[in-house]
Amino acid sequence: MQQFLNVTLTGLGQGAVYAAFALALVLIWRSTRVVNFAQGAMAMFTTYLALTVIEGGQSYWVGLVVALVAGLVLGAVIERLVIRPVEGGPELNAVIVTLGLFVALQALAAILFGSTFRSFPAPFDLRGFTVGGVNIAFTPNSIYIIVAVVVVMLALVALFRFTDLGLKMRAAAFSQEVSRLLGVPVGRMLTLGWALAAGVGSLSGLLIAGGSLVFPAYMDAVIVYGFVAAVLGGLDSPAGAVVGGLTIGLLLSYVSGYLGSELVALAALAILVAVLLVRPQGLFARTAARRV
């Protein structure tokens, strides 16, 4: 029973991180219709910037702000300089460019920051709570992670659903030409979409690094599982990304805890294939309404 509880809780904690990452993917998808495979590498890069700031004697929170701002800037710059030239061409072009970025950023980080394992501090206590003599695998830091993800998700939902800006971003992604005719500055919206997504990606990078070890490839697993989570939830839906992330986190934790850790990657692949076979639009997407 205690094992079940602990495996569940650590799964939720991991799932929250996958959710944050899936949110970033959803954000870019919604605002630019590109799946950004460089997301993880960008997040890793800004996490290293935060680590540099923190090692320079600043607090975690200064590091967090630096990483988020750096993420926004990095996202905007990459959209303007790298993605813009391939936009409008075949969709695959942008995807291949993001894959190239992924490799390049990882190599650059190894050159700049070294390829060794380094520890990343956590803002809150890493010791689990004890309730009535039972230790549970839930730490103040996991609460912070989950709260941060939920806040970001709510903010994104609000942005897309209740603001003019969100509407313009969705319009720009959905139909560039019509949006332009209606006076939406499409280019600016795309840049903003990338910047916001990279900001959220940076947050997920920081959240998973907190209280653990970082190295240039530490986001690789998160990229894969976050992508599965986003597909599971439907690439269009922020709420779907969060539910998908938590589901993947839980399932993989059960697989690792009860079946063996060597099966984790296999299980993720099985989930991905199953989702694509049974419900390719994801659990929460509303593409059916658009088929008319």
Next chain:
Amino acid sequence: MTRRSRRSALAAAAVAAAVVLSACGAGGRPDGGSGTDAAPAVGITDTSVKIGAHFPLTGVAAPGYSEIPTGAKAYFDFVNAAGGINGRTIDYVFRDDAYNPTQTSQVVNELVLQDQVFALLGGLGTPTHSAVLDYLNSEGVPDLFVSSGSLLWDQPAKNPQTFGWQPDYEIEGKIVGQYVAQNFPQAKVGLFLQDDDFGRDGELGARRFLDKQIVAAERYTPGNTDVAPQIAALQAAGADLVIGFNVPSYTALSQLQSLRLNYKPQWIYSNVGSDPGLVGSLLARFSEGAVTDAGLLDGVITTEYLPGVDAPDDPWVQLFQRVWDEHGGDGELTNYRIYGMSQAYTFVQALQAAGADPTRESIVAAVERSGAQFQGPWVAPFRYSADRHAGVSGVEVARITGGTTESLTPVLVTDNGDAPITEATGEPAAPPANGIPAAPPAG
């Protein structure tokens, strides 16, 4: 790159010079019938011997391990500065395989075919070195002192060129198992294992003494950094003593997860996973603020077979410190560098034992004949013979306290299978005054 090509150019020049010299010298010898004798041995001349190695200098396995060849290089430079061995300087070439078996095959190919090394020394890693095992043996390249405790290196019938060096994981598991059975007879034992030969061999040894006490054996897949489910399973099984056969980064990860679960068993880590310097640096940040003041590794039990930098009064550490100060590069002397120097020290004895004119065949024969008598910083003798190629035969159990270690047992010696565990009888070897061994030619 330029340095490497310059070095190979130099080596080529040296080879050319040696060929010319030996051609001149041949004039004095009786001609005729010397066709086979005249074929020069690969990688060795009258003035130099070239050896190669593969190590992870980049990538996830690089922390710590990338320091080993710098230690070996410093020791060879020290020997070369004193005139080399039998008039030959040792040219040590090490290449990066990033702990990737595909790259290991490639760099070992380069070492054998392009660099024309005489022998390989201390190639690191079980998965990596396995990839070149057949190649080196079929090419007849002496494959000395592999940097891994796998049982694979001790198969002289199949792999006559390959020799292990460090205590294998099975005997380490046996000695730890017996220590636990004697000192914690009531403990419920959990195993935390890397899911490959490393964990399997260690488990094999530990189960000889602890089969009844073991309540859970959890395996992690290298590369998957989420070990929470494994630690939760150990806790749920009620294990109050956990033996880990894992690499250093997973020592840090398992400690962090235990912290999350308020799980406080007695931890025992194998020698590989317990380097206090490396693990401590990974965990230091977490022990500063939120966690306790004492290091997370305090009280952890481990095993040792070489002196460490935490014992600066040890005569071997003093020797290696001198070597590092005189010939080392950047950075401090570390336990990994001591490991590399100790391997280099072993190789020097092998070269001496092979006589005045070593060949690839004669150095292998010499290690088989007199390797068990080699003296050095290791705590127990090697098990080399014509039908055994196994390395150091024992370890001592020690406890980590305040960044240093204290012995819990005398040096315990054993062998694979059901060989008994006994206390080491020999006196610990003292380093020679000039720091260079003097092994007599074998046979």
